[in-house]
Amino acid sequence: MTVTTVRPFPTRGHTARLPWPFPDDLTEFRYSVNVEPARVVRRTAAGEWGAHIVDLGGEEYGAIMADRRRILDADPTRVRVMPGMAPACWDLLVYYLRDLAASYPHLMELDETATPAGDRFHWRNHALGTDQVFVLGDAASLPCDPMTFLGREVPDDLLLVKERDGRLHFDAGLVTFAAAWSVSFDVGMSMDEIHQPVPGLTRAGITSRAEQFLRRLPADQVYRRVNWTLSASGTRKLDVSLEELPEWGTDIPALVRDEDWGRLQLRIEVEHFVRLPMTGAVTFNIRTHMTSLEEIRQVPAWRDQLARVVLELPDDIAAYKGFLDYREPAMAWLTAPVGAAPHVGGAG
Amino acid sequence: MSAPAVERAVERYPAHLHPAYATGVRSLRVVEVVRLTDTVRHVVLEAPDGGVLASYEPGAHLVVTTFPEVLPTEADQTEKRNAYSLTGDGVNPRRYAVSVLRRGDGGGSDWVHDALAVGDLVEVEGPRSSFAPRHDQRHALLVAGGIGVTPVLSHARAVVRWGGTCEIVYSYRPGHGAHLEDLRALAARPGVTLHEATTVEHTARVLAERFADQPLGTHAYACGPVPMLDAYVDAAAAAGWPEGRVHLERFTAPELDAGVPFTATVASTGQRLAVPPGTSLLTALLDAGHEVANLCRQGVCGECLVPVRSGALEHRDLVLSESEKSAGDRMLSCVSRGGHAGAEIEVDL
């Protein structure tokens, strides 16, 4: 490989892959249904992202999946599938395995054969060592349900939305990394039932427009959306679910007390929307990324933009996102010349 | 998100990487043609490379480009697009099959009967979901009249494929029961029963009986001619079924009057469109340069649904449920109109 340009900032690894949530010229953030076509590569100040629907996470893939599998093993309620949703879970599994094999041909393979016993698939994931033969629709041919099988291969939280009684319902989900969400409570609810604890999203009818968007999602397009907040956790811990709240709930108060702003995390969620053809279910899959203010400070364009966006937010959105009380000292730390602020702790 | 930007991006980055998700306009080869009855022809299609085709929901249809000799509308039109229900279970298919009734009007169905032969390439689009089952149905009551058997057969096959249970009512004229043998074969399996009826009176009697004896959580589906669908709806109501459990697909819409004049505002541009009697909102939108997908233009297929922000509506379609109609946030632009003469509505386009 020939290196022709030397970039001033790290262009490999975590930072280079990060789906920076703001366009270059954005200075004010407001909630919107900011969807765009999937698979479009976006360049950022530190690298690029977005070529594939599934972002394996480079060298972090193994660690992320070990964390995911640990949580699934310990807490089976992280997966919930409502009655009648098994076909949609198969639809999801086959779509994703086909997509993975096409996106990462050096790591993953899927062979398909029609047999008298049904459609036989042979899945090999050389990065994780998975080698599994299964028959579409035959639950006994997999070691677990199809949604869990997929959830143990990809870092995305998996949610399936389906229409009944004229409303979209979250009727199947596997969630280990989503913020302050309880899959065992929320699966089976309609979107407008779930939105109650999310005042920010009801503002200006955004939930209703998001629902309209999902309802009309065409079969021949795949869309994505990027969402962000400052994370509840002062570490790169991805699982800030309600279930593990006692584990992470004290992080931020301690971080604020110690003014340890470098540890504060920007949490970025990339959502993908695919209409699955066999069942009409729509995916609401979420890939979560974390990066610390310490890391963001290394990229001047990001540093300046994040500070501008966070400080400009109206108080109600900042309160909803949870950082109204500390955004000013945190952003002051971020934009202070390096060395001016005491360096406490570090990015994990 | 502006539409042109989306189109450019999609051109450069195909949405789906695997060929089994292609639903755009493409050619399939006719691999089998079977005469089911004097008037029904069964046509089986495959990808030219024999590969896997896009899966579909039970009850979906395939849009087929036909070349009828007698053209119903403009003289310069040389082709027509017809929607035909697929008869398979929709699971990872390698073949698409449709059964087409000869209408005898010189239209697309006659072309399928007279011109299509094994080996031909036909242009198709879809499948498109149009009459899908409820995923949470505990049991299904499937009612078919005449050629309405095609989506019902698809539903029944999917029920069997996924291990569910169903009852089928098939109303046909003796000698014209397309797919009767297929349904009888399905009924030989556990969890599937078939009730046949060959007269109007017999059909009404069977419907009354079957609606009175379905387990909790059952959803009912029917496809067939209007008189049978009326009998179906009446039987459901008499047995105390709530509307949400009674689904139907109509072939033809009733004749509609020209309707009232109204004004539609396009939310994204503020453009105001006057829609006079005899002109549909769909036509007004298309004439003004707005891309609105459409197919049947009779309020049957659901393709031309547009979201509505405000204004009184008169719904004249056969697609939306009563609760969807009363929500007032969407309409089928081909037949539905402003709620009264001079009404102002705002469409979210």
Next chain:
Amino acid sequence: MVSLSQTSLPTWAHTPQVEPVDPTGRVHTLVGVTGDGAEGDSPTGTAVREVVAGWQAASGSATLHVHLCADVAAGIAALEADLVSARVGHRVLVAGTADACLAVRAAAVRAGLADDELRFGVVAADVRTVWCVHCSATTAAAVGLDEDLTCSGCARTLVVYPHVSRRTGHHLGFMVDAEDQPWEVPA
């Protein structure tokens, strides 16, 4: 604050009201959860019996199965026994406290009934059953929406969200400090 009409909480679960009999139903199961103990009729029980009597009078020619039960468990048992061989066309009407109605609704939904096959007559709405997201214990208490209670399982202080599970009839409760934390659901 989002209006409660948009949430998973039915209106009757926070404001007592009696819904009318659905005249299209062919068979009605009426379940009254009276809360009566060994010492005799409670005020709740009297109100519940009135609601059930009103429904009976308004049922026309439909077939009725009436069950007056002392507690939720007995109400659910009576309902489930009725529904074993029930056919579509059946309606279920439940009278009792909001908490009892939510619990019986969950059983009806499990049996395959949809919202338009269910009616409720709520005589009081002050007690709620709250499910702790941290330890999965449930705690029943006279507590308002957005108020706190102590979890009977893990002793954490939980805040009661106006967010109720159709599957269980329980309100969602989680650690009160979380209100100060950033959190959101995907949408």
